[in-house]
Amino acid sequence: MSPSVAPPLLPPLRRLLGQPGLQLRLLTAEADLPAGALDQPVDWVHSSDLPDPTPFLSASQMLLTTGRQFTSDTTTDAFYTGYVERLADLGIACLGFGTEVVRDGTPDPLVAACLARGIPLVEVPYGTPFIAVARAAGDLVAELRFARDTWTLAAQRAISLAALRPDGLSATLSELSRQLGHWVALFDPSGALDRVFPRDAFTGASSSRGSLDRAQHEAGRMLRRGQRASLTVDDGDETLNLQTLGRRDQLRGVLALGGRVPLDPAGQEVVTSVIALAGLALEQNTALGRARGHLRSGLLHALLGGQVGLARTISAELWGAFPVEPVRVAVTDPSPERLDALTEFLELRVEERGGNLFYARMGGSVVLCLDSGAGPLLDDLVGFGLHVGVSDPAEYRSLPRALAQARQALDRAHEGEPAIVAFDLISRQGVLAFLARTDASEVGRAALAPLSDHDAAHGTSLMATLRVWLEQNGQFGPAAEVLGVHRHTVRARIGQAEQLLGRDLGTFHARADIWAALLATGDIPD
Structure with a gap:
């Protein structure tokens, strides 16, 4: 990657000291200063002869003084040390001493104190007014500001041109990566990695995917919250910047950048423009996806209507072959605000699975036709916080029956937390158990009321x-053993129950009806 790096926001001290005409002389040798001391930025030049000027200074400034505060007979090495300590604690970039105004030369104790705390100390000759130093610093700031504005415009122009290429989104992200010298990744609505630039950023034996994995983890958390958000993460040697794309509750993904140098305001401005372009591109893709979704719904109705051949032909031209029979039908009913995100997720899975999945909307539900290896995909749906009902295996000609099974399983799934419920679970429990779970609970309580009322009244x-x-x-004998009473007691109680219920419990029909009532009221577990 050959990045087009943005100019720095502020001039480095080294450049200010090297300005022709100022004739500034460094008194603290660079080799004796901390690494990078001459490369720290200078945002202003201030002059003061106060013994403690720190209330009027801020970090990254250069302080100029004529040394008037050092002329007293009481000035000691401790005074110089304390003076420099206060400046160092504040974080000033440099101290300049103007000679031949109050005294000739720079005091040796001041040089020693600056060396001890790692503060660059320069000597300003009498012929160089302090205002000239301040003006030179201001000119450098203005020059860099103009250069940064020029770079920002050039970068945005390059990115805008990239957006006009056939694959505009990929070209845009690739150009953003080149301009900033950062890797750029796009995560889809499910949190899966969609694409990364440069494409070889995480290949090779020496490359580490740690930062990309961290970005994917954070992207997944942002998407699950379903709200627009941005995040900056310090990940060891790299700084990660993440931004959601799309509207609240309709997030289209997350854009992530990583680099060893944090983004400055100019870089942030370029990223902001890319977020707008990427968001627009993804919205356009979503609009196209909705049109494809309508076609999918039409194919599903064709399948349900028995027009399997027609549906196969259209699907093969657009998405590939249908899943191989027998298939399972799965149904889920996401909330309206999650419907678009779910269908986008499924569209990506269709591209990945290559003919092993077909899905379509049907009203507020999403219907899926899946092959035998679709378990992980259904688990992903539960990860969306959805209830899922799944049919028994079926041929396409039996799709209406399979859809009915999936809907019945979905009704059962809604009785608990988000989960997958297969129809064969319901069939194993029997018809009566299913009927008792419809709307029979009140009927069951009414049928058993004579017994429950008698028990409550008479103990x-x-x-x-x-x-x-x-x-x-x-059977009276086994029942008596379970209850711990004589079988004649059981026989007498059953006879009394028959009288209260007005039913002959010796008939199969009456027993089945009472059993269903007990199931409906929950008195018998599944």
Whole structure:
């Protein structure tokens, strides 16, 4: 990568000291100063002869003094040391001493104190007014500001031109990476890595994916919150910048950048323009996706109507072959604000799975046709916080029946936390168990009310006796053993229950009806 790096925001001290005409002389040798001491930025030049000028200074400034505060007979090495300590603690970039105004030369104790704290000390000759130093610093700041504005415009122009290429989004992100000297990654609505630039950023034995993995982790958290957000993360040697794309509750992904040098305001401005372009591109893709979604819905209705051949032909031209029969049908019903995000996620999975998945919207639901290896994909749907119902394996000609099974399984899934419920679970529990879960609970309570009311009024246990008796296939002896009473007691209680219910429990129909009522009221676990 050959980045077009933005000019610095402020001039480095080294450049100010090297300005022709100022004749500034460094008294503290660079070799004796901390590394990079002459490369720190200078944002202003201030002059003061106060013994403690720090209340009027800020970090990264250059202080000029004529040394008037050092002429007293009481000035000691400790005074020089304290003076420099205060400046160093504040973080000034440099101290300049103007000679031949108050005294000739720079005091040796001042030089020693500056060396001890690593502060560059320069001598300003009598012929160089302090205002000339300040003006030179101001000119450098203005020059750099103009250069930065020029760079920003050039970078935005290059990125705008890249957006006009056939694959505008990829070209835009690639150009952003080149301009900033950072790697750039785009994560899709599910948090999966969509693309990264430069393409070889994380290849080779010496490359580490640690920063990219950290960015993906943070991107996933931002997407799950479903709100627009930005985040800056210090990841050891690199600084990561992440920004969501899209509107709240309709996030299209996350743009992430990483580099050893944090983004400055000029770089942030370029990134902001790219976020706008990327957001527009993804919105356009979403609009196209909606049109494709309408076509998918039409194909699903064709399948349900028995026009399997027509649906296969159209799908093969647009997305590839349908999943191989037998297929399972899965149904989920996301909230309206999550519907677009889910369909975008599924569209990406269609591209990845190559004919192993077909999906379409049907009203507020999403219907999927899946092959036998779709378990991980269904787990991803639960990760979206969705309830999922899945049918038994079926041929396409039996798709309406499979869809009905999936919807029944979805109804069962909604009884608990987001999860996958397969129809074969319902079929194993039996027809009565399913019927009892519809709207039969009130009917069941009404049918059993004579027993429950009698038990409550007289302290009897007719309901419990009836349940155990039915569980023991209407046999008095085994029921008596479970209840710990004599079989004649069980027989008497069942007879009393028959009188209260007005039913002959010796018939299969009556027993089945009471069993269903017990299931409906929850008195018998599944």
